[in-house]
Amino acid sequence: xxxxxxxxxxxxxxxxxxxxxxxxxxxxxxxxxxxxxxxxxxxxxxxxxxxxxxxxxxxxxxxxxxxxxxxxxxxxxxxxxxxxxxxxxxxxxxxxxxxxxxxxxxxxxxxxxxxxxxxxxxxxxxxxxxxxxxxxxxxxxxxxxxxxxxxxxxxxxxxxxxxxxxxxxxxxxxxxxxxxxxxxxxxxxxxxxxxxxxxxxxxxxxxxxxxxxxxxxxxxxxxxxxxxxxxxxxxxxxxxxxxxxxxxxxxxxxxxxxxxxxxxxxxxxxxxxxxxxxxxxxxxxxxxxxxxxxxxxxxxxxxxxxxxxxxxxxxxxxxxxxxxxxxxxxxxxxxxxxxxxxxxxxxxxxxxxxxxxxxxxxxxxxxxxxxxxxxxxxxxxxxxxxxxxxxxxxxxxxxxxxxxxxxxxxxxxxxxxxxxxxxxxx
Amino acid sequence: xxxxxxxxxxxxxxxxxxxxxxxxxxxxxxxxxxxxxxxxxxxxxxxxxxxxxxxxxxxxxxxxxxxxxxxxxxxxxxxxxxxxxxxxxxxxxxxxxxxxxxxxxxxxxxxxxxxxxxxxxxxxxxxxxxxxxxxxxxxxxxxxxxxxxxxxxxxxxxxxxxxxxxxxxxxxxxxxxxxxxxxxxxxxxxxxxxxxxxxxxxxxxxxxxxxxxxxxxxxxxxxxxxxxxxx
Ligand SMILES: Nc1ncnc2c1ncn2[C@@H]1O[C@H](COP(=O)(O)OP(=O)(O)OP(=O)(O)O)[C@@H](O)[C@H]1O
Ligand SMILES: [Mg+2]
Numbered sequence: 248x249x250x251x252x253x254x255x256x257x258x259x260x261x262x263x264x265x266x267x268x269x270x271x272x273x274x275x276x277x278x279x280x281x282x283x284x285x286x287x288x289x290x291x292x293x294x295x296x297x298x299x300x301x302x303x304x305x306x307x308x309x310x311x312x313x314x315x316x317x318x319x320x321x322x323x324x325x326x327x328x329x330x331x332x333x334x335x336x337x338x339x340x341x342x343x344x345x346x347x348x349x350x351x352x353x354x355x356x357x358x359x360x361x362x363x364x365x366x367x368x369x370x371x372x373x374x375x376x377x378x379x380x381x382x383x384x385x386x387x388x389x390x391x392x393x394x395x396x397x398x399x400x401x402x403x404x405x406x407x408x409x410x411x412x413x414x415x416x417x418x419x420x421x422x423x424x425x426x427x428x429x430x431x432x433x434x435x436x437x438x439x440x441x442x443x444x445x446x447x448x449x450x451x452x453x454x455x456x457x458x459x460x461x462x463x464x465x466x467x468x469x470x471x472x473x474x475x476x477x478x479x480x481x482x483x484x485x486x487x488x489x490x491x492x493x494x495x496x497x498x499x500x501x502x503x504x505x506x507x508x509x510x511x512x513x514x515x516x517x518x519x520x521x522x523x524x525x526x527x528x529x530x531x532x533x534x535x536x537x538x539x540x541x542x543x544x545x546x547x548x549x550x551x552x553x554x555x556x557x558x559x560x561x562x563x564x565x566x567x568x569x570x571x572x573x574x575x576x577x578x579x580x581x582x583x584x585x586x587x588x589x590x591x592x593x594x595x596x597x598x599x600x601x602x603x604x605x606x607x608x609x610x611x612x613x614x615x616x617x618x619x620x621x622x623x624x625x626x627x628x629x630x631x632x633x634x635x636x637x638x639x640x641x642x643x644x645x646x647x648x649x650x651x652x653x654x655x656x657x658x659x660x661x662x663x664x665x666x667x668x669x670x671x672x673x
Numbered sequence: 674x675x676x677x678x679x680x681x682x683x684x685x686x687x688x689x690x691x692x693x694x695x696x697x698x699x700x701x702x703x704x705x706x707x708x709x710x711x712x713x714x715x716x717x718x719x720x721x722x723x724x725x726x727x728x729x730x731x732x733x734x735x736x737x738x739x740x741x742x743x744x745x746x747x748x749x750x751x752x753x754x755x756x757x758x759x760x761x762x763x764x765x766x767x768x769x770x771x772x773x774x775x776x777x778x779x780x781x782x783x784x785x786x787x788x789x790x791x792x793x794x795x796x797x798x799x800x801x802x803x804x805x806x807x808x809x810x811x812x813x814x815x816x817x818x819x820x821x822x823x824x825x826x827x828x829x830x831x832x833x834x835x836x837x838x839x840x841x842x843x844x845x846x847x848x849x850x851x852x853x854x855x856x857x858x859x860x861x862x863x864x865x866x867x868x869x870x871x872x873x874x875x876x877x878x879x880x881x882x883x884x885x886x887x888x889x890x891x892x893x894x895x896x897x898x899x900x901x902x903x904x
Contacts, residue, residue: 248786251775251783259774559770566731566764567758567831568757568758568759568784569787571751571755664751665731
């Protein structure tokens with residue numbers, strides 16, 4: 248019987264063509280969109296992780312409570328010792344200390360009088376130690392627009408846009424005016440070694456990047472660090488891994504209720520990243536559902552039209568002694584076969600498109616200019632094909648054909664045999 | 674009528690027509706024996722198809738009793754009616770109603786698929802049926818490639834392949850020319866004789882009427898005349 252149905256489907260193109268095309272298009276869009284949105288979200292999340300949240304981050308309790316104000320007076324004091332301990336207890340996490348700071352960058356002229364000035368957001372990171380991974384992590388080498396990476400103490404990077412605003416070039420001297428950890432005024436001179444552009448408006452406006460040791464010295468934060476940021480060795484954020492480490496951390500570090508005790512925040516606990524992590528997780532379900540409903544509606548209508556053409560066939564089959572329920576079931580079987588065929592085609596095309604977008608990327612820089620979202624949006628979006636993309640299409644693909652056929656076939660199921668037969672004669 | 678296979682008593686059939694109803698058959702009493710070659714004859718609208726459909730368990734009586742091969746049509750469930758058709762009845766239609774995308778072989782094979790015969794049984798039975806109608810050289814053709822006469826012969830093979838006790842044929846020659854009409858009628862006469870299959874026609878075609886051995890004339894839903902030819 249199945250072979251008989253298959254033959255009918257293969258030979259009667261009008262019976263299979265439209266539904267297969269509908270399914271293929273729907274599945275293609277689902278797969279592509281899923282890969283696209285996953286790529287977008289994961290890039291967004293990882294970019295934010297690299298520049299700001301880490302996969303996990305350790306701060307003092309008090310600093311964490313006011314993290315958006317970058318309260319360096321609440322920084323971790325014995326950062327070196329804490330880092331050593333973290334490295335020992337959590338060998339699967341790459342730990343690095345950072346200091347965020349705000350301040351004013353002042354560009355003096357030859358006589359030392361202010362030529363230009365602008366507010367800056369600074370990051371003190373490990374730029375100079377021998378096997379630092381920060382340079383790679385922040386993609387600094389490729390982001391250089393002019394000049395070079397800092398090679399020795401006292402050198403900093405400015406974002407290209409900022410350097411243009413300040414009319415300062417690599418090799419020139421700038422002065423950072425900020426506040427020390429103890430609330431005093433900090434004035435520290437740097438040489439601009441180069442300028443960088445990350446392709447993200449949030450970072451390209453007024454960023455300066457300096458070596459951690461320099462910042463510690465400038466802000467009188469010897470052996471202190473605002474944040475110790477951790478990155479999973481697997482290279483991407485994962486809720487479960489984060490939870491395991493958080494539990495372990497809490498077991499190790501909740502000895503006292505001191506405001507300065509270290510606390511660990513997962514990526515999802517910071518800024519609005521939890522929302523994005525959840526979105527990424529639920530994306531498959533949402534896309535699948537939306538396409539399933541849309542395709543079911545289209546296929547229902549297509550099925551109604553197609554069904555009209557088949558009254559003759561159905562009438563004969565009833566006369567020959569096939570039960571109505573059996574006719575209905577065979578139509579459902581047919582729809583499963585159509586669903587599978589359409590899904591295979593749609594998945595193949597969807598994966599191909601997603602692969603192209605993964606390989607070549609799409610530059611949306613013009614749209615993200617000036618966006619001030621807390622989350623960083625990369626200028627070039629890339630799809631990301633995950634294992635789910637290979638099977639996710641089957642859910643809307645097969646279920647929607649079955650639903651569409653089931654709905655359009657109800658007419659046949661409900662009508663009296665005599666009535667169906669009458670229509671066959673017409 | 675010692676071996677009666679159809680017994681109709683006081684059959685009426687009416688269809689709802691808006692608020693009132695239209696009665697297509699009035700108080701029909703009839704019975705047919707095994708191996709008859711009979712037909713309902715009458716003008717358009719006289720109720721031939723309605724009567725044939727009730728006998729074929731495609732429709733049910735409004736009142737009265739219709740017994741087909743021991744089954745009371747009015748009391749059968751949909752499943753039982755389907756089973757009666759599947760196992761014991763063959764249908765031939767005016768417009769052939771072959772499955773256009775399936776080959777001659779597959780069209781004839783279809784009833785056997787429902788009856789769950791094995792592949793080799795199906796193959797033998799289909800080839801036998803095609804031999805009866807003289808179409809063994811067209812097994813691989815599809816209906817659109819056949820003439821009207823050939824299509825109707827495929828339909829006869831499909832109705833006969835499971836060797837049903839009763840074949841119901843509604844205007845089987847309406848779309849055929851004289852030569853083809855005679856050809857398929859002769860085929861059916863031969864099958865009636867060789868296999869003892871009972872044939873019941875609904876027709877107003879003189880060519881068909883000429884072959885009938887019993888003629889039941891219908892007029893406005895009533896039996897007008899019931900002529901049995903003696904041999
Ligand atoms: N489902 C139905 N609903 C209403 N009226 C019907 C229905 N089926 C048949 N009739 C009516 O019953 C009468 C008999 O119809 P039937 O089809 O049996 O005639 P017939 O003798 O086969 O005619 P023809 O030679 O044109 O095929 C007709 O008047 C027809 O309109
Ligand atoms: Mg009729």
